[in-house]
Amino acid sequence: xxxxxxxxxxxxxxxxxxxxxxxxxxxxxxxxxxxxxxxxxxxxxxxxxxxxxxxxxxxxxxxxxxxxxxxxxxxxxxxxxxxxxxxxxxxxxxxxxxxxxxxxxxxxxxxxxxxxxxxxxxxxxxxxxxxxxxxxxxxxxxxxxxxxxxxxxxxxxxxxxxxxxxxxxxxxxxxxxxxxxxxxxxxxxxxxxxxxxxxxxxxxxxxxxxxxxxxxxxxxxxxxxxxxxxxxxxxxxxxxxxxxxxxxxxxxxxxxxxxxxxxxxxxxxxxxxxxxxxxxxxxxxxxxxxxxxxxxxxxxxxxxxxxxxxxxxxxxxxxxxxxxxxxxxxxxxxxxxxxxxxxxxxxxxxxxxxxxxxxxxxxxxxxxxxxxxxxxxxxxxxxxxxxxxxxxxxxxxxxxxxxxxxxxxxxxxxxxxxxxxxxxxxxxxxxxxxxxxxxxxxxxxxxxxxxxxxxxxxxxxxxxxxxxxxxxxxxxxxxxxxxxxxxxxxxxxxxxxxxxxxxxxxxxxxxxxxxxxxxxxxxxxxxxxxxxxxxxxxxxxxxxxxxxxxxxxxxxxxxxxxxxxxxxxxxxxxxxxxxxxxxxxxxxxxxxxxxxxxxxxxxxxxxxxxxxxxxxxxxx
Numbered sequence: 001x002x003x004x005x006x007x008x009x010x011x012x013x014x015x016x017x018x019x020x021x022x023x024x025x026x027x028x029x030x031x032x033x034x035x036x037x038x039x040x041x042x043x044x045x046x047x048x049x050x051x052x053x054x055x056x057x058x059x060x061x062x063x064x065x066x067x068x069x070x071x072x073x074x075x076x077x078x079x080x081x082x083x084x085x086x087x088x089x090x091x092x093x094x095x096x097x098x099x100x101x102x103x104x105x106x107x108x109x110x111x112x113x114x115x116x117x118x119x120x121x122x123x124x125x126x127x128x129x130x131x132x133x134x135x136x137x138x139x140x141x142x143x144x145x146x147x148x149x150x151x152x153x154x155x156x157x158x159x160x161x162x163x164x165x166x167x168x169x170x171x172x173x174x175x176x177x178x179x180x181x182x183x184x185x186x187x188x189x190x191x192x193x194x195x196x197x198x199x200x201x202x203x204x205x206x207x208x209x210x211x212x213x214x215x216x217x218x219x220x221x222x223x224x225x226x227x228x229x230x231x232x233x234x235x236x237x238x239x240x241x242x243x244x245x246x247x248x249x250x251x252x253x254x255x256x257x258x259x260x261x262x263x264x265x266x267x268x269x270x271x272x273x274x275x276x277x278x279x280x281x282x283x284x285x286x287x288x289x290x291x292x293x294x295x296x297x298x299x300x301x302x303x304x305x306x307x308x309x310x311x312x313x314x315x316x317x318x319x320x321x322x323x324x325x326x327x328x329x330x331x332x333x334x335x336x337x338x339x340x341x342x343x344x345x346x347x348x349x350x351x352x353x354x355x356x357x358x359x360x361x362x363x364x365x366x367x368x369x370x371x372x373x374x375x376x377x378x379x380x381x382x383x384x385x386x387x388x389x390x391x392x393x394x395x396x397x398x399x400x401x402x403x404x405x406x407x408x409x410x411x412x413x414x415x416x417x418x419x420x421x422x423x424x425x426x427x428x429x430x431x432x433x434x435x436x437x438x439x440x441x442x443x444x445x446x447x448x449x450x451x452x453x454x455x456x457x458x459x460x461x462x463x464x465x466x467x468x469x470x471x472x473x474x475x476x477x478x479x480x481x482x483x484x485x486x487x488x489x490x491x492x493x494x495x496x497x498x499x500x501x502x503x504x505x506x507x508x509x510x511x512x513x514x515x516x517x518x519x520x521x522x523x524x525x526x527x528x529x530x531x532x533x534x535x536x537x538x539x540x541x542x543x544x545x546x547x548x549x550x551x552x553x554x555x556x557x558x559x560x561x562x563x564x565x566x567x568x569x570x571x572x573x574x575x576x577x578x579x580x581x582x583x584x585x586x587x588x589x590x591x592x593x594x595x596x597x598x599x600x601x602x603x604x605x606x607x608x609x610x611x612x613x614x615x616x617x618x619x620x
Contacts, residue, residue, distance in 0.1 A: 005057050012058060013270070015042055016277040030371040032135050032276045036364060039280020062278035064227070065271030066336050067244040069131045071226040072268050074248020075261050088317045089150060093157025096309045100126035101165070103309075107301045111294055116172070117355070120345035123165040124359055125302055129335020130155045130241070131275060132367050136330065136374055141529060144463045146522050147323040151330055154310075159242060162337045166344055203254045210256050218256060219263045225251070241336065258466065258495070258515060275336075279367065282360040291358035298362040303332045303373070318403025321388070321396050322381045329377025333366035334359075460521045462492065465528060469512035470535040479506035487528045489520030549579070550612050553602045559618050560603075566593035574615060576607030 015038040023034030104122030113121065133155060137143045202225065209217040226247045233243025251260060288295060307328045314324035342359045345351035351359075385393055467474065473481055483489055494501040494508065495515040501508065510516075516532075518525055554560055560568060570576050581588045581595070582602040588595070597603070605612060 008057055009061070009274075011042060012038075012061075012274055012277050015039075016273045020273070030136065030139050032132065032139075033368060033371065035273055035276035036280045036283075036367065039277035040283050041280070042277065043281045043283065058274065058278050058281065061271060062275040063240070065268075065273070065275030066131050066241055067227060067230045068223070068264065068268040068271050069134050069275070070241045070244040071223075071248040072134075072261070072264060074245040074250075075252050075257060089153030090157050092310075092313045092317055093154045094161055096154075096306075096313050097126050097158045097161040099309055100305060103305050104301060107297055111297060113355075116169070116350045117345070117352075119172075120169060120341060120350050121298075121355065121359070123162070123169060124334060124338045124341050124345075125298060125305075126165075127158060127162045127334060127337045127341070128155060128306065128331045129333050129338070129363075129367065130159060131272070132333055132335050132370060133330050135272065135276075136371060140374075140378075141526075141533075144465075144525065144529070145326075146461060147319075147326045150314075150319065150323065151327045154327065154331075156242075156245065159337060162341065163242065166341055169341075169344070169350075202250055206251065206254045206256055206260075210259070215259065215263050218259060219267070222251060222260050222264060223267065258513070279364060282357075283364050284357055284361070287354075287357040287361050291354060291361070294355070294358045295362050295365065298358070299365055302334060302362070302366050303369070306331045307373075315396060315400075318400040320400040321384045321393060325377050325381040325384060329374050329381075330370075332373050333370045334363045335367065338363060460519060462517055462519050463525050464495070465516045465518050465525070465532055467510055467512065467514045467516065467532055468535070471510075471512075471532050472534045473510050473532055474512050475509060477507050477509045478504060481510070483518075483528065487520065487524045487531070489518045489524050489528055491516050492519050493517040546608050547606065548609055548612065549604065549606045551582075551602050551604050552612070552615055554597055554599060555619055556599050557619070560597045560615075561599055562596060564594050564596050565591060570605075574607065574611045576605045576611050576615070578603055578605055580604040 016035045019038035019041075020031040020034035023029040023037070024031050101122045104125035105118045106122075107125075108118035108121045133151065137145075137148055137151075142148055206218065206221060209221050226244045229243040229247040230240040231243070233246075234240040251257065254260065310328040310331050311324050314327050315321070319327065338359070342351060342356050346353065346356050380387070388396075478491060483491060491504060492502075493516075494504050494510075495517065496511060518528060520528070565578060570578060578591055579589070580603075581591050581597070582604070583598065584600075605615065
């Protein structure tokens with residue numbers, strides 16, 4: 001069994017990695033498509049190809065992958081960020097999940113299915129794949145984008161609704177007396193208790209562990225806490241993924257958050273690969289032929305239904321045209337929780353094996369097409385302003401801005417006090433009319449400030465930008481970088497180890513592993529992130545195996561003669577260090593900068609082979 005596990009793990013990693021590389025390098029497709037294709041290959045018992053013997057061990061590793069993905073997303077999505085999003089994600093998540101559930105059940109009945117099977121399959125079609133969405137956001141470097149927070153908030157609510165679907169469907173089939181209204185307070189109190197204890201205790205424990213054992217204890221405790229809360233959540237009949245996400249949100253308040261993110265990244269990537277490969281295990285090409293009508297209907301329902309429903313609710317919530325299209329484009333698939341719902345249905349006898357296989361095929365197809373839909377919707381969102389009629393676009397954006405101002409200007413308090421829906425709607429209508437009137441006046445006067453009308457306060461926001469040790473901006477100061485002039489952004493703070501520099505001065509230098517808190521719009525921040533992610537290729541970052549210690553003897557014609565180390569600027573101009581000088585069998589160690597070279601001096605220099613060769617060439 002031990003050898004089988006090693007065989008399976010090596011087959012998964014090598015096959016998934018190989019196809020991920022092929023898909024990314026040569027086909028220019030997302031990594032996860034290569035992982036899934038590798039899983040399909042591993043599921044086929046064909047000679048001369050890798051084959052996974054134990055699907056159970058792979059499934060366990062895949063579940064860990066989902067938990068670590070949720071944990072890492074929770075680190076980006078802390079308690080403070082959740083509070084700042086308000087109640088709109090809850091409304092959108094609940095309404096779109098329930099409406100999609102209803103649409104899914106109606107499609108199933110139209111296909112001839114009856115009974116509780118339609119309820120189970122409808123619930124399957126209502127839940128998007130958080131793991132897939134996170135992976136696409138990471139691949140496209142959109143985790144810090146403005147819409148990503150709103151998208152993750154909706155996904156979190158949707159997953160919570162899916163948990164209640166599982167519990168309600170299970171109890172309805174088995175005839176249990178557990179009521180949904182009895183479960184809801186337990187669910188909410190459990191989450192509040194976890195957050196309360198976590199925010200009070202865990203940041204102090206993590207900081208103490210970091211001081212004691214640095215990164216070693218930090219990675220052990222972080223992953224252990226994530227898996228521990230995931231297990232506790234599952235044992236209470238909640239989602240294990242939800243528990244991992246909550247632990248990530250709790251640890252996001254720790255001062256060591258950046259170190260936690262960096263050290264769990266390799267571990268997360270390994271198990272995430274196993275998860276996507278395991279999805280390919282479940283695929284059977286034969287089922288597409290046998291159940292093609294069901295699969296086609298399910299895929300169309302998911303893509304068209306989820307996109308349309310999400311687009312409507314996001315527009316209604318004031319997300320704006322661009323963000324609404326983006327969020328909706330990411331939601332057009334089913335994933336991990338859908339598998340859980342389907343497996344519960346099979347275990348209770350509500351879903352037959354044929355339909356379960358068709359659900360798996362539907363999930364894989366929707367996951368495979370999601371990257372292409374996302375790419376198309378991102379392009380559509382950027383061009384929506386020019387595609388839609390100008391009056392329609394202005395109406396939607398004005399409505400969106402009035403919704404935001406409705407909450408920013410504390411208009412909700414009297415609304416809640418008087419319980420008057422009509423006054424709230426009337427405020428939105430009047431605000432929209434006033435804004436449209438302003439737009440019309442600006443357009444008719446052809447004033448250049450008309451473009452400012454589209455700039456709402458939430459178009460520019462604060463985003464942390466991490467600086468790697470090899471970034472091209474390391475060692476440079478802010479005045480030389482001219483980030484404001486190049487990218488129209490403002491660096492408002494620099495987080496460095498345990499301290500934060502607020503309003504850094506122009507001569508402040510950027511150090512490795514700094515985090516810049518940047519204020520700007522989405523495009524400018526995206527361009528800045530790409531710029532900061534570029535790595536230096538010069539000799540300063542050469543590997544140690546490219547460096548050597550060599551002796552160079554100076555002849556009478558060498559340009560170093562009668563010049564000092566400081567005057568020659570050997571460190572700066574040649575990226576070398578003079579460690580010693582042998583002068584007439586007298587060794588001078590660590591010569592000072594004012595040391596002058598003489599004829600027949602032998603210099604012992606440490607540097608790259610290329611830089612030493614440049615100094616030797618000066619002999620000629």
